[in-house]
Amino acid sequence: MIIKSLTSLGLYGEASLNSIELALLISDGLDVQKLIKSATVPYPENLIVALRKLVAQRNWSFAELEENTKVQQVREDISDFYSECIIDFCKNEETDCIGVDGLTVFNDPQNKCSYQLEDGRKITNNLKKTVITHFRKADLLSGGQSSPLSPPFFNFIGQTLPKPLLFIDVEAVSSIIYIGESGEIKAFDCSPGVAMIEDWTFRHANMQTDYNGKLAALGKVHSQIVNSMLKHKALHKIPPKSLDILEFSDKKEHLEGLSLEDGAATAVNFIAEAIYQSALDFLPAIPQNIFIGGEGTKNPSLLRSIKQNFAPRKVVSLTEINPRLTAVGAQTAAFNTVRRIYGLPITYPNTTGAYEPMTGGEIYEYTNHA
Numbered sequence: 001m002i003i004k005s006l007t008s009l010g011l012y013g014e015a016s017l018n019s020i021e022l023a024l025l026i027s028d029g030l031d032v033q034k035l036i037k038s039a040t041v042p043y044p045e046n047l048i049v050a051l052r053k054l055v056a057q058r059n060w061s062f063a064e065l066e067e068n069t070k071v072q073q074v075r076e077d078i079s080d081f082y083s084e085c086i087i088d089f090c091k092n093e094e095t096d097c098i099g100v101d102g103l104t105v106f107n108d109p110q111n112k113c114s115y116q117l118e119d120g121r122k123i124t125n126n127l128k129k130t131v132i133t134h135f136r137k138a139d140l141l142s143g144g145q146s147s148p149l150s151p152p153f154f155n156f157i158g159q160t161l162p163k164p165l166l167f168i169d170v171e172a173v174s175s176i177i178y179i180g181e182s183g184e185i186k187a188f189d190c191s192p193g194v195a196m197i198e199d200w201t202f203r204h205a206n207m208q209t210d211y212n213g214k215l216a217a218l219g220k221v222h223s224q225i226v227n228s229m230l231k232h233k234a235l236h237k238i239p240p241k242s243l244d245i246l247e248f249s250d251k252k253e254h255l256e257g258l259s260l261e262d263g264a265a266t267a268v269n270f271i272a273e274a275i276y277q278s279a280l281d282f283l284p285a286i287p288q289n290i291f292i293g294g295e296g297t298k299n300p301s302l303l304r305s306i307k308q309n310f311a312p313r314k315v316v317s318l319t320e321i322n323p324r325l326t327a328v329g330a331q332t333a334a335f336n337t338v339r340r341i342y343g344l345p346i347t348y349p350n351t352t353g354a355y356e357p358m359t360g361g362e363i364y365e366y367t368n369h370a
Contacts, residue, residue: 003028003342006096007036009089010334011082012327013103013117014172015295017051017198017245018042018208020082022089023330029338032156036093038327041085042208050074051103051117052202055195055245060106062113078102079119083126099337099361100133101149101329103172107244109353112140124364132337132361139347144354147242148175151187151351152339153332155179157291157321165289166279168306168315170194170296171329173243174275177351178283186283187351188239191274194296195245200255200263210264213301219265225254226270235274239282240353265301272305279310286313293318293328337361 005028012021023038043051054074065071082100102118120133136146154167154177167177172195177187194209201207201215210216229251234243255263279286292315296302307315318325325331336346345357 001342003030005033006338006341007094008334008337009086009095009098010330010332010337011086011100012329012333013078013082013101015040015329016172016194016209017055018048020085021327021330022085023327023334024089024093024095025331025334027335027338029335029342029344032335035322035324035331038324038330039089040327044081047074047077047081048208050077054105055199060246062106062108062111062115065106065115075117075119076122078117079122080126082118083123086127095129097337097341098127098129098131099135099333099340100131101135101333101336102133104136104147104244105246107146107242109140109145109242114140114146120362120364124366128366128368130366131364132340133364134362135333135336135340135346135360137362138360139352139354139358142354142356142358144347144352144358145240145242146352147189148177148187148351149336149346149360150175150328150332151177151185151348152346153328153335155185156335157318157325161321162289164285164287165291166283166287168275168290168292169328170271170275170292170294170302170306172245172295173247174271174294174296176275176279176283178287180284185348185350186239188241188278188282189243190278191235192243192248192271193294194299194302196248196252196267196271197264197299197302199252200267201260204260204263210299210301213268213299215261215264216268216299216301219259219261219263221269222258222262222266225266226273229254229270230273230277235278236281240351242352268299268302268305271302272309275306276309286310288313290315291318291321292316293325295329
């Protein structure tokens with residue numbers, strides 16, 4: 001196979017519970033020749049409400065998600081929304097390939113199953129173009145945790161940076177990617193992300209999120225609650241490991257009874273502490289070179305708390321490396337789409353625990369029956 005650069009579109013549904021990311025780039029699956037553009041698109045109100053109800057229904061099983069008619073309707077509606085966003089985003093743009101990494105609402109590596117709110121066949125038919133989705137399935141079947149999927153893209157970003165280095169990716173769930181002096185990679189999901197903050201503000205103030213971190217800035221951190229939440233078993237599980245947005249549902253109950261501001265401040269502090277503690281516990285050492293990206297960087301209170309935890313090390317925004325690195329989730333999806341086409345791995349034993357390096361993504365070919 002001749003490897004050439006492709007114009008790839010990536011859609012990422014896990015940035016938050018309120019919005020998706022889209023990105024367009026040119027890549028050969030090894031390097032990125034150009035980051036063309038990116039965008040964040042909010043979910044329409046009806047989908048936000050439906051997602052919140054789905055998330056509020058805790059302890060789903062995979063079978064229940066597959067069989068529940070309301071869940072299936074949300075999946076269909078989100079697939080239509082994804083399709084509309086892609087069409088609008090790609091106006092006047094030619095694409096060679098399209099990849100969709102939807103919102104994961106259930107992940108059970110032990111039983112090799114994961115559930116994303118996306119219907120690849122429906123999106124393909126809507127777009128009348130071939131679409132790649134379900135990037136996690138092959139990894140799960142190979143004994144992996146299915147997440148994180150971002151290490152290949154972060155490895156590209158870090159090619160010219162001094163090693164060792166650490167990337168912190170704060171999306172709906174947070175993950176860390178460590179690259180050692182010899183280029184070795186270790187990565188894992190490490191804590192909740194913005195989904196915990198969004199859940200708190202929506203349930204207690206009907207707000208989509210803590211805009212600009214203002215609530216947390218006004219609130220008081222309840223350290224005793226943070227310390228209790230830090231005892232969650234998922235935080236102490238040895239990597240590789242993956243998390244989903246429902247993972248910490250039981251610990252969120254600790255926030256109940258706090259004021260809106262105190263709850264936001266305590267959630268922010270917990271997320272930052274959990275990220276730092278995970279780096280301290282599971283990395284060879286915390287490097288001096290630390291970079292942060294993802295939806296969470298839009299919350300100044302969360303960003304400040306993370307920086308305080310890692311001090312005196314300096315935590316630098318990815319946009320200081322390249323101002324176009326504003327949608328790393330979607331850029332990862334676009335990059336992994338090209339890697340899937342060329343059969344290149346997107347997960348590894350040291351990132352997900354897969355038995356061997358694995359490519360991933362189901363290809364939904366578009367067939368014109370006209």
